[in-house]
Amino acid sequence: MAKPCPPMMFTLLGAGLLALTAVPAAAGPDHAKNADVPAVLVGAGDIGSCASDGDEITAKLLDRIPGTVFTLGDNAYVAGTAAQFQKCYEPYWGRHRDRTRPTIGNHDSRTDEGDPYYDYFGKAAGPKGKGWYSYELNGWQVLVLNSTCDLVDCDADSEQLEWLADELSDSDAKCQVAMFHHPYFTSGSKHHSEPRVKPFWDVLYKHGVDVVLNGHNHNYERFAPQNPDGKADADGIAEFIVGTGGGGLNGFGHHAAANSQARDAKDFGVLKLSLHEDGYDWKFVAQPGSTFTDTGSADCH
Template sequence: MNVKGTIALLLAATAAVAQQVLVPPYLQPGNYPALTSEGKVLIWQTDTVPGAFVVEYTAGTNFEHAKKISRSKVTVTPLNLNKQTTLLYRSQLGKLKFDQDYIYRVLQNGTVVSTATFRTRTRKPETRFAVFGDCGARSPQQAKISWLVNEQKPDFVLVTGDIVYNNGREQEYRRNFFPYYISSKSDSSVGSPIMKNIPFYMLVGNHDIYSADLAKYPDGLAYFYYNDLPLNGAVPEETLEVKGPPAQVDAFRKSVQPRFPRMTHFSFDHGNVHIACLDANSYINPLDPTVIEWLTNDLRTSKADWKIVAYHQPGFNSSKAHYDYQLMRLLSPVMEQLGVDLVLTGHVHNYQRTHPLAFEPKKDSTGARYLISKEGRVDGKFTLDQAFDGVTNTKPKGIIYIVTGAGGAALYDKEMSAKPFMWKHEPQENWVPFTAKMVSDIHSFTLIETAGKKLKLRQLDSQNQVIDQITITK
């Protein structure tokens, strides 16, 4: 065979095994919790065909006038899931400056696979971020919310859990989540490419851990594959139990270290906001001593103007759905003592905002233990600040609790929307009229903006209409 014939055969063979990008490159916050150093992480996934990737980045919004172009190391983790091997790539963009625009590009054999710009965190006393949860359901509403959030150009996005349905599997992320947030175009019918240039801080919800039995779901617990978040949190005494054949469990743990299980509790700063993110799933003791010690130190030492705590399952919820699960109420006295301003949750597929409130959980006759019903209810004493309206009175006395779980999954209790007479539960020790606003008949997301001692919260629905707004001042 002559040389031309050999080359032709080689080219044909190469084309036959051409690499397929399964998840395009997207931006993650990385392990940068405090405003002392800054960086980001790029993640992408391909099929089993290896690629010689190069990642370059520079300050500014184009490469043509760059004074210096940096290259970052690319690492690859083979994932042997569902009798298939895929390759998960990571590249850390380090030593970034605060308040700076950057551009990155991912190249393979000199060809640009992906490029996008992003802006690093700010140290100024301001920020603007979006919040939603319960989103990865492969729905038209999910696409619309993605598009609307991208149009708002937030500094970052906080996802309050239940990232993907139904079980948090790798194949579900690739089918139900990424296509809506790393879309090739920005359109209300398909979503947006928001994750290419805006980092998502994602909390773990109950649907994200339903696949902890790897014998049943070999591609389970994909939360730990696809996220790269701060690793400054506590590891509680009781953590998620991963089940399955020992070799399979060992392979999972090796693939996700050091993220499992530490990454389910973390905190970070952005501008003048400090956010502590917690795991509130059923295996967690809300008053775990290790977590309480970490949370106390984390919030007490923060110099941020605004202190926010986020977790998936709400303690204060007036919907019928998930009403009985109230274990996170036990954390209220601790958060009150530590000066928490807002609590952001999901789980219930609608929007709710409480009056500012304080809560004292009920104890047994010895005063040593909190009382919890078999359903998970926590009775106690409520103190409501009903004078706060967020317009004329903007100084709340107590914590405001938000449920923002209308990010894409089917809505809960649509008939209860804006009907306070339907929100009542019994007995009075378990429920008082703590809900100031509930919108349950349309999908929505939360937009929070801070400027010094002023915080503005707006809830925007899938028609881009403001359905709730308050201002808080200090």
């Protein structure tokens, strides 16, 4: 029988502290999970590049972590062609395709508006030409959105946002996580905030979504819960940027964005989320030899 998970933490922890698979020594009443066996959601974005060995490194990390694999877009560089999916994604992350639920990115959309992406992942990628879909995992609602707003409408009155609002309204899930490629909040130096995904945040926040996962910037960053205006909010959304899947790394600006609590631009790696019935644990699993770690736990709203 599993013991309760640790109390809510939103701080960067030192190496050697809580690992997601470890049994904690103590717990508070908010995490009395008893027989709660978490589901695992693990992955990253910005992955398959024939010019980098980072995807080989992160695929080996996935080999040791069971569960559902997610991607956060830009799966096959540089243009998402069928050949690039076969040569640059398939040899490594492709061996986990049967357990992967993907997200489309701007590089995936460069060829025929993403046709090779939809062909490669099949039904797991959602409706062809749309790319948004949802599924359930251990009582959690997982929402995958398409933030390539040059090709799909991301406005508040768009088909995608109406679908999102309906999905959230119809769901009785206590915990929810959404993922899309472009971040609204980021400290990255290469790509800045994508304002066109603000309507995503508005709807997600209104419905009490707990976590947002993004890629696009090739680094790792975690934000404390905040509202769509960027104000710290205990009932807000915790954002993770995990653009460390293998397609190169890039850094941060001189000043961290508000509410940014953990950052790393030196390591390839994947984010492991352990989804409990009423909360989650997170762990950034970095490449071998890394000294960076970021782990913690939080309750759902």
